[in-house]
Amino acid sequence: MNLPNFLTSLRFVLIPVYIFVFMNGHMIPAFLIMVAAGVTDVLDGYIARRSGQVTAVGMMLDPLADKLMMITVIVSLLVSGHISWAAAAAMFLRDLGMIAGSFYYHFRGKKTVPSNWAGKLTTVLLYSAIMLIFFETPYAHSYLWLVIGFSFVTSIMYIVMFKAINKTITETPAPPGHH
Template sequence: MNLPNLLTSLRFVLIPVYIAVFAQGHLIPAFLIMLAAGVTDVLDGYIARRNGQVTKLGMMLDPLADKLMLITVIVSLLISGHISWVAAAAMFLRDLGMIAGGMFFHFRGKKTVPANWMGKLTTVLFYGSIMLIFFEVPNAHSYLWAVIAFSFLTSIMYIAMFKALNKPAAGTPTGHS
């Protein structure tokens, strides 16, 4: 197992650690664990690309580790009353739609849009809004809703890019009569 995949695996290990710390009411240490997971995400991608260590296993496990950590954090904030059901549902709906859509089109042989700066910015903004909630900053929930709206906007942009990427070339039959 190479270093990037080891860092990705560490993120899976950090999930139950986060749960245990959060469940004991230690919000700041729990946030630091989530932040450590985010740092390993940045590092594993950087190291993999820089050293030519990108693997199929890593391409599969990396986004899974990210989503599981984010889901864990969202559920913990929901159960503890730090965010509303509506906010959690909006975040889950968007992520579920992106995952399901990507899988559906991938298995139909369509080209999928790789993660780009918009997706990465959305993730950074989500982490920022979660940090504000952890530190109980005034208006943190308004910022979270702005990030949720931005995430839906980026999803619409991904859909547009997907359509352009899979647009049949001029003169290519589309299967419609």
């Protein structure tokens, strides 16, 4: 197992650790575990690309580890009353839509759009919103809703890019003499 895949595996291990710490009322240590998972995500991708250690297993497990950690965090905040059902539902709806869209395009043999600056910014904003919630700061929930709105805007951007990148693939020139 290479280092990037080890770091991805570590994120899976951090999920039950996060749950245990959070459920025992230790908000700040739980938040730090979530941040550690985020750091391993950044590191594994950077190391894999930089050292040529990108693997099919890593490409599959990395986003799964990310989504499972974020789902765990969202559910824990929901169950503990730190976020509303509506906010959790909006976040899940957006993620399910993105996953369904990716599967749709992938299994139809179409190209998918790699993560870009808008997706990365959405992730950073979401982590910052969650941080504000963990630290129970004023306006944390309003900020979370702004981030949720921005995440839907970035989803629309991805949909437009999915369609554009695949339009050139599906278009075939008309036979000569046909207009």
